[in-house]
Amino acid sequence: MDGVEVVMPRMGETVDEGTVNEWFKQVGDAVAEGEPLLEIGTDKVDTEIPAPASGVLAEIRVGRGQTVPVATVIAVIRP
Secondary structure (H helix, E strand, O other): OOOEEEEOOOOOOOOOEEEEEEEOOOOOOEEOOOOEEEEEEOOOOEEEEEOOOOEEEEEEOOOOOOEEEOOOEEEEEEO
């Protein structure tokens, strides 16, 4: 598959999962590297996650309110 995978980041040494609070972009939207893509929440903090690459948001694999383990692919950006 072509594209850059967006993964659930580790937000701290003891944090093993995160919850998608809000997507700022929808599938088909253009995104710029470094632009806020979504907000995730943990039991400790809510954080905006920047896009790791520029392109088009091709897939959202984890919806708002879903909690997934760190390193799970949550979206795909295609050039």
